[in-house]
Amino acid sequence: MDCPRDLGQVDLWQESLERSLARRGRPKRSSVELYRLRGERGRGERGLTLEEVLLESAQHSQLRRRAADHHLVPRPAAAVGGVSALTLLALMTLPDLLGGRGGSNQRLTYAAKVRRRERAAKTAAIASFQPRSVSNRALAGDSTPVTFHNRRAREAMSISASTRQLQRRLGVVADGDFGPITLRAVKDFQADHGLVVDGIVGPATRAALGLPAGPMLRANPIYFPEPAKAFHRLVRVAPRPARRVSRRRPDRAREAVSIGAGTRELQRRLGVVADGDFGPITLRAVKDFQADHGLVVDGIVGPATRAALGLPAGRILRPEAALFPRPHLRHFPARTTNGYVNPLAQTGVTPERIDMGVDYAGTGTLTSIGQARIDYVATTNTGWPGAFIEYQLLNGPDVGRCVYYAEGVRPAVGIYVGRVLQPGQAVAYLIPGWSTGIEIGWGAGIGTATLAEKFGEHAFPTPAGENFSALIASLGGPAGIP
Secondary structure (H helix, E strand, O other), X not given: OOOOOOOOOHXXXXXXXXXHHHHOOOOOOOOHHHHHHOOHHHOOOOOOOOHHHHHHHHHHHHHHHHHHHOOOOOOOOOOEOOEOHHHHHHHHHOHXXXXXXXXXXXXXXXXXXXXXXXXXXXXXXXXXXXXXXXXXXXXXXXXXXXXXXXXXXXXXXXXXXXXXXXXXXXXXXXXXOOOHHHHHXXXXXXXXXXXXXXXXXXXXXXXXXXXXXXXXXXXXXXXXXXXXXOOXXXXXXXXXXXXXXXXXXXXXXXXXXXXXXXXXXXXXXXXXXXXXOOOHHHHHHHHHHHHHOOOOOOOOEOHHXXXXXXXXXXXXXXXXXXXXXXXXXXXXXXXXXXXXXXXXXXXXXXXXXXXXXXXXXXXXXXXXXXXXXXXXXXXXXXXXXXXXXXXXXXXXXXXXXXXXXXXXXXXXXXXXXXXXXXOOOEEEEEOOOOOOOEEEEEEOOOOOOEHHHHOOOOOOOOHHHHHHHHHHHHOOOOOOEO
């Protein structure tokens, strides 16, 4: 025929079948497919454009071809008594489809085999078709393969294929199963390439692996069984006798010998008596050495001081408190001169040497000499062994000069940069027992530098230190020791 024929229509299929039988000299008959196309109880039509009909028809055709090749079942050649040979074949091989229960043991055995192969036949039928959309105007006799969209099967195949591709990129066995080995390889790859280490192959991980866009791959939970939940049971047992555990105690005697030997070596390098006691003489020698070599003058022999002395690495050496008897503290009355007051009037201190400023040891509160404004406050990273506070005088004969309080001090309450002070107002508290005491003197107004440093004065006592000591003495405070 020259016109298109749609085998999805029952009438066209029947006419085509009759013409084919007439050409071959066969009697007219119907077919199993035509019977099934007519639908349940002969109502309505079921076209091959329907996915389920096409799938079922493909399965029946495949089963008939297998049954024709089976040696236990003879190949029917013609219709018997007006019944189609294909109908007899279906009755023998597919009793469950048409409700039959008879037949020999051989037929039952073959039918059981068929049922076991149903799932394999369905998968093979799916794979035998290439993607193409079905049209209601398909030409009769057009043998182009047609696909039916089994979404779940297609997704399963897609995920498995993507997993194998992933495994090949990762260098593990490409079995298509996302198990522990693949998960570990994915996490290692993500960690090496700066990705989020979650074991999930998403767009970012795919791009890093050079994989095309595809489904998001996750570990299959069946390969990761949940651990059995632990249960607790209360069991009463007899108490065991206490067992004493001996702990290793530090060898105080050995530590003392080590510190003493280190102190003697330090004293030999400084040129003082090597008696192993870190007392006032050794402390003064250490501070002088630190000042001469541009180190922090704190009297503590740490890594920097050790390196400057050429000593090997060892313990940090500090002055021994027992060798520094507590001095008799004196309180000095306040005295007003030219609008200035004694800053040590509220302290009990003992004067020490004059260097950049004047050193003192004791307790109490340091106050402002005159009317002033705070211009620097720091408690850490000052370059000093402690805090550094500086203010600028706003009155009196030394107006414009800066005064600093450093080392073993802490800012008084309400002290901040820009705060205006009145004469005698609290500026800082002395920290009791501070190893280096305190130092007060003229500041440079530049960071934590002193006026002596600004003028390049390094020989102790410095002129700036002596000038400040004289000011303290004029206000009734204790002068420093030259």
